Amino acid sequence: MSTVEERVKKIVCEQLGVKESEVQNTSSFVEDLGADSLDTVELVMALEEEFETEIPDEEAEKLGSVQDAIDYIVAHT
Amino acid sequence: MSLEGKVALVTGASRGIGKAIAHELARLGAEVVGTATSPEGAQAITDGLKAEGYQGYGLVMNVAEPESIEAGLAQLTEQSGAPLILVNNAGITRDNLLMRLKDDDWSAVLETNLSSVYRTSKAVLRGMAKARWGRIINISSVVAGMGNPGQGNYCAAKAGVEGFTRSLAKEMSNRGITANCVAPGFIDTDMTKKLDDKQRGAMLEIIPTGRLGEPEEVASVVAFLASDGAAYVTGETIHVNGGMYMG
Numbered sequence: 001m002s003t004v005e006e007r008v009k010k011i012v013c014e015q016l017g018v019k020e021s022e023v024q025n026t027s028s029f030v031e032d033l034g035a036d037s038l039d040t041v042e043l044v045m046a047l048e049e050e051f052e053t054e055i056p057d058e059e060a061e062k063l064g065s066v067q068d069a070i071d072y073i074v075a076h077t
Numbered sequence: 078m079s080l081e082g083k084v085a086l087v088t089g090a091s092r093g094i095g096k097a098i099a100h101e102l103a104r105l106g107a108e109v110v111g112t113a114t115s116p117e118g119a120q121a122i123t124d125g126l127k128a129e130g131y132q133g134y135g136l137v138m139n140v141a142e143p144e145s146i147e148a149g150l151a152q153l154t155e156q157s158g159a160p161l162i163l164v165n166n167a168g169i170t171r172d173n174l175l176m177r178l179k180d181d182d183w184s185a186v187l188e189t190n191l192s193s194v195y196r197t198s199k200a201v202l203r204g205m206a207k208a209r210w211g212r213i214i215n216i217s218s219v220v221a222g223m224g225n226p227g228q229g230n231y232c233a234a235k236a237g238v239e240g241f242t243r244s245l246a247k248e249m250s251n252r253g254i255t256a257n258c259v260a261p262g263f264i265d266t267d268m269t270k271k272l273d274d275k276q277r278g279a280m281l282e283i284i285p286t287g288r289l290g291e292p293e294e295v296a297s298v299v300a301f302l303a304s305d306g307a308a309y310v311t312g313e314t315i316h317v318n319g320g321m322y323m324g
Contacts, residue, residue, distance in 0.1 A: 038252065042206060 262318025
C-alpha cells in the first residue's frame, strides 16, 4: 500500500500532466504546476474518488498546494 | 465520417427527431443508448436499432427526475462505458396563452426541457474531460429565437438551453469538448401533427421551402456536430428550418 503522499502525488501527475520530479510538497497547483480552474476542479474530484471522501467546495478552495492536499486527506480519511 | 467506438446517449429517442438521431449516429458506427420514459418505449428503441443491425439499446429514463438520470447513467456506464456523445433531445410542450398558462405547465416544461439539459450534461462531463473528447448537442427550437404565441414556457426553456450551451462551450472547450445546439423549425413529427389544418397552412406560408422538414434532415446535422470534423464548431446554434427564420 502506498502512502497518502505517494497517492496524492500520483494523482497530481496524472491530472496536471506533470512529471513526478516536478512535484514537490510545497508545489502550488496553480503557480508551480500550471493548473487552471478546470484542472483544480478535476484534481479535487480525482482525490475524492481515490480516497473515497467528499471535499466540500469551501475546503477545496483552500487546497492550494500538494502539502495542503496531503494534510486534508490525512485529517479526513 | 465515423463514430466507431463511441457511446452516444440520446434522450427521448423512441420517436420523431430523437429516433432519427439515434439511428443516424448508430449508422455511423456509434453504440447508441436511447432513452424513453417507459419500459415499452425503451424496448421499442432496442427493437428498432436491432432491426437495422445497429449497435445500441433503449434505456428507461425520465429526464425530469434527477434520480432517474443518475440511475440510468450508472447503468449505461456500467454496461457500455462513459458516453462521449450526448444529445439532449427529450422535450415536451404544454402550450397555452400566457394569460391562461398554469404554474404546472410552466414548471413541467422548464424542468423537462431545460433543467434536464443541465443535469445530463453535468453527469457526462467527467468522462468526457478524462477522454479529452466530448460532444454535447442540445436540440433547441426555431421558436427560441422567434418567439411563438402560446409557447412562452417552451420558448423560455429553449432560449435557456441555447444560453446554457454557450457557457458550457466556453467552460469545456480546452478539454476537446464541444457544445452546440441544433434548432429545428417545423419538422414532421407527432409534436407538429397536433396542429390543425389552419395552423399547418399558416406555417407552410412562412417556410420558403414550402414543406415541413423530415426528422432525418435534423439528424444529419446532429451527426455532423458529433463528428471529429466539427471539432472547431462550439457554442453555435445551427438552424434547420427550411429558411423560415435566419437568426
